[in-house]
Amino acid sequence: YSLRGELFRDVKLAIYEIVTNTIKHAKADHISLSFHLKNKNLEIKISDNGTCNINDLNAMKGNGIRNIKKRITRNHGKYLYYISEGMSGLTIEINLPV
Numbered sequence: 859y860s861l862r863g864e865l866f867r868d869v870k871l872a873i874y875e876i877v878t879n880t881i882k883h884a885k886a887d888h889i890s891l892s893f894h895l896k897n898k899n900l901e902i903k904i905s906d907n908g909t910c911n912i913n914d915l916n917a918m919k920g921n922g923i924r925n926i927k928k929r930i931t932r933n934h935g936k937y938l939y940y941i942s943e944g945m946s947g948l949t950i951e952i953n954l955p956v
Contacts, residue, residue: 859895859956868929875922876904876950884908886947902952910948912941
């Protein structure tokens, strides 16, 4: 599959923002990224072992989170973020039609 230019740019910038936030704010020393393409749907999963206050994300503090959500939404995608039980790091799942 080929990604159209706008989708490629938005995916690249969203991942850049997520990784930057992970390093800068969560103080993580491990980031895991996975990409799967199936049924014309790009699934991206990014997890870290940092610390995160999920309430700060829900409150949309800062432009970074707001911009990530805007980029995914304008490409008709969906996103989900959560902290797995017993863990401290954040996981972000992004699903985009290609």
